[in-house]
Amino acid sequence: MTSLVAGALLAAPGVAVAADAGAPPQPLVGDLSTWGSPCAAGEGRPFVRAVPNLTARLYGAGDHQPGEASRVSGEFEAWWLDGDGSEERLTFATGMRSDSTPFSWQLPAEIPADTVISWRVRAVDGEVASPWSTEGEGAPCEFVLDRTAPGKPVVTSADYPDNNNWTDGAGVYGTFHVDSPTDDVVSYVYDFQGGPLLRATPSGPEGSADLRYLPPAGGVFMLHVQAQDRAGNLSSPTYYTFRVASGRAPAAHWSLADAAGSRTAAATAGAAARAGIGASFGSPAPSGTALTSTATLDGTGHGFLTPDASVVGAGKTFAAGGWVRPSAVDSVRTIASQDGFGAPEFALGLRQEDGGPVWSFAVNGTRMTGGLPEAGEWAHVLGAYDAETGRARLYVNGRAVGEEEAVTPVAAEGNFQIGRSHGASGYRDRWKGEIGDVRVHDRVVAPAEITRLGSRAAQLRGHWALENAPEGISAEAGGGEPLKLAAGASIFRAGDECDLLDPDCIPGDWPLADEGHLSLDGTAGYAATDKPVVDTDDSFTVSATVRLADNEPAHPMTALSQGGVHGDAFKVRYTPATQSWELVMSHADAPGAAETVVARVEWPDGGQGGGHRLAVVYDDATDRVRLFVDGHADAGGTAEFHDAWESDGGLQVGRGRTADGWGEYLRGAVDQVRVFSGVVPDQDIAGLM
Known part of the structure; x- marks a missing residue:
């Protein structure tokens, strides 16, 4: 390493330092990079975790167009202040080569860490050198070599604590707060349960980040997270283990397997449902399910069931569905809905589209359709809305159909209805046929759980x-x-x-x-x-x-x-x-x-x-x-x-x-x-x- 007087210009013996008409053009700062990062100085300087390679684009004398090659050599210079405040400089000259190829300098291993390193470059054409890239309107390029990994991140979660307790949560989002004792962390690299590798940018005042996760099922889960600093160094991993209980029971559940002649549908969860005189019990159930019987709605104004209460909270996540066997598919029919102002907040059922029947799930006017209803055929139909993502989806027989859509959430907490929906002039779109096992969840129901709900065992x-x-x-x-x-x-x-x-x-x-x-x-x-x-x-x-x-x-x-x-x-x-x-x-x-x-x-x-x-x-x-x-x-x-x-x-x-x-x-x-x-x-x- 050579110590030189600050400001001195270096040149090979016999090389003139000139910028006359025969000299190569001055290298442009925009054509310089430090290990792939654009040339920058001050707050924008890059931090690197290994000794970098410096790269420049140089041009020969009289040839300012990239497509026309000339032969030049490149002269690089790097300098920094050592611990005593003295300036240290290094130079490196490449061989002669076509200016159509990049010129580079792999810096030596003794470059100091945690120090601002400056560098510049010029082109040498025979006995004439271009101006340095720092001269005139140019500027030096800077970087800092950082070999120190950030501190191991700390994870906490009030929703899913890392202890031996089982926390209610399958289908419920949780927040995981991640922090690092190091102040130069720019991101956290993480995955849940071996899933895809994700990245979060610190947003808190202390360089922390909040990660959101939805456990799809009950079980023991693990969060793996590492802090990454601005040089790309990764910390030691933190492993955060949490235990998730099975998904909580539905907010409302009516099996509709009540005794024939009953005027009320008992509720496994939520309030019992009042039955109109057009609703009768003791009808057949779909084979291959746990159901023993279902209810039949006659399609008239008296064919309905209602708990006379709201089930879906305003703006909240929900999923509603059940087993149905329509006896008529020639008009709009409602499986379940919740009253709103002049129109249902959501409605699940079937409707006519392009000349044929389709299953339908509408939330505040945004409709999703798919599947083919058939008279006399059993189907499990479920509509789901995730308030976290703002999106809704329709499922038929345990499978997603149609497209997922962004929807406006439920706003009114009107009464929940089975077999009808509320319009501006009263109730309408009445169900005709069998219906059973109506469930309403106040959480996300994971696809695997939806598949189980909508499957019939052979x-x-x-x-x-x-x-x-x-x-x-x-x-x-x-x-x-x-x-x-x-x-x-x-x-x-x-x-x-x-x-x-x-x-x-x-x-x-x-x-x-x-x-x-x-x-x-x-x-x-x-x-x-x-x-x-x-x-x-x-x-x-x-x-x-x-x-x-x-x-x-x-x-x-x-x-x-x-x-x-x-x-x-x-x-x-x-x-x-x-x-x-x-x-x-x-x-x-x-x-x-x-x-x-x-x-x-x-x-x-x-x-x-x-x-x-x-x-x-x-x-x-x-x-x-x-x-x-x-x-x-x-x-x-x-x-x-x-x-x-x-x-x-x-x-x-x-x-x-x-x-x-x-x-x-x-x-x-x-x-x-x-x-x-x-x-x-x-x-x-x-x-x-």
Whole structure:
């Protein structure tokens, strides 16, 4: 390091310091940077956490345009005051190079920390140097090297304290106050529970920041936070642990499973609801839910329920919803609302849009719509508003539909209504049909919780293990409809050919599962129930294990089907021409009805191995049908289907309908046939096999 007299100019021997017509132009301050930060001095000087690289853009003599290259060298100079107040200077000269490339100087490691370092640069063209970048209207560039990490941040929260107590909070925002003992902190880097890495800028007078977080569920959570100073140094991490209790119960809840003839709906939470004479109890409940019964509203001026009190607070977060089955979808119908001045503060229900019915959630005139209401079909409908974000969303059957919207919050605390909404001339838009399990929450209901509220568990309707078939009948595990075996169908059991304990026994086949399976001859063999096992107009799941006898079957072969007189509501078959398993669904039980084919290419086992695990899942709520093969459904195995119909024929194993009647007989083995009403979740499909 060289100590020089302040103000002296350095130049290589024989280089003239001049700014005549033949000299390179003076470097511009705007073309200089310190480790990528623009040249600045004073309060705007950058702080860096490592010895930086200085960069400049230089031009040769007579060439002031960046696109035209000349060859020059760069001379850098840096200076600072040491601990004794003496000035220290360093210089560095680059080699000659094209001025179309940046010129840089990596400063040496001995640059002092916590000291203002100034620097400048000039261009040298042969024997002539440009003016320094500091001369005239120029200025020095400055930086400070800061290697000291800030102090570890301190976190406190009155909402979610770091102790062993469980705090009510799932769905309730909390504030976490973060502070650091260091005064040069410019941001806090943090994440909650391993979520996305976020950044907060201090806003408090002492360099503190308040972080907001919404626990989506109950459990033990952790906040990880580090302070970052202006040089980019990160502090040691602070880990703040807090315990969140399960989401608090609804502010109001009516199951509407009251006894027939009751004139009041009991409340699990909140006030009991008065029932109009057009409301009756004891109606059916949606299967696959905890509900035992529901209420029916007749769509007249007397069909309503109300607690004669407000439930949703003005300006507050809320979520309201319930299970409904409309008997009419031809006009505006209200599931739930809260009275306002001349119009409801919010209304949840259905309405007509673009010529068809849609589910609807409106808050102070801003409306969200989506989904397809169907008369006679159950649906869970919920509208949610988050006062923290000012946004609302509609959910149908546990899934978000339509778009999230910014809305004006509820302002009036009028009476809560079930089955009607208040207008300028009185109550209107009355519900017609069943309604049950109406809940109103005064907190955010997380998407996972909404999914649970709006889901119907699949119900096992039939399981045939196909272990035996005395007198040609294979029993259903729960005593339901048996499968009756036709000629050409039999139960194969291990050991039928020889004694498995005999070392010379080499059986020709093994059961697909357990001790036996259904064996079909491919010409006339099948097994069937006398009656339909599942309502194919509603959600259902059907699965089985199937092994083909041939690598190259001679014709298409149906493994599972259920239909009517002319066609199959669904059919799973193997098609040799495309070497694929296909799910076929017809649009009506009529001759020549259109079909939708969902296909996934798979090779048959050809008489060897454990067969393929096939499953069909139809979700009536989303009009989506999927074919799973060995637990997987790729894009080619998923399709929308809007024309499901209820079949009145029995479940068929090993045959399906064709234009000429029964056909597509399967040659091979079938085992472990299961049928469910409802949708078996994707993650549980593999467990069926």
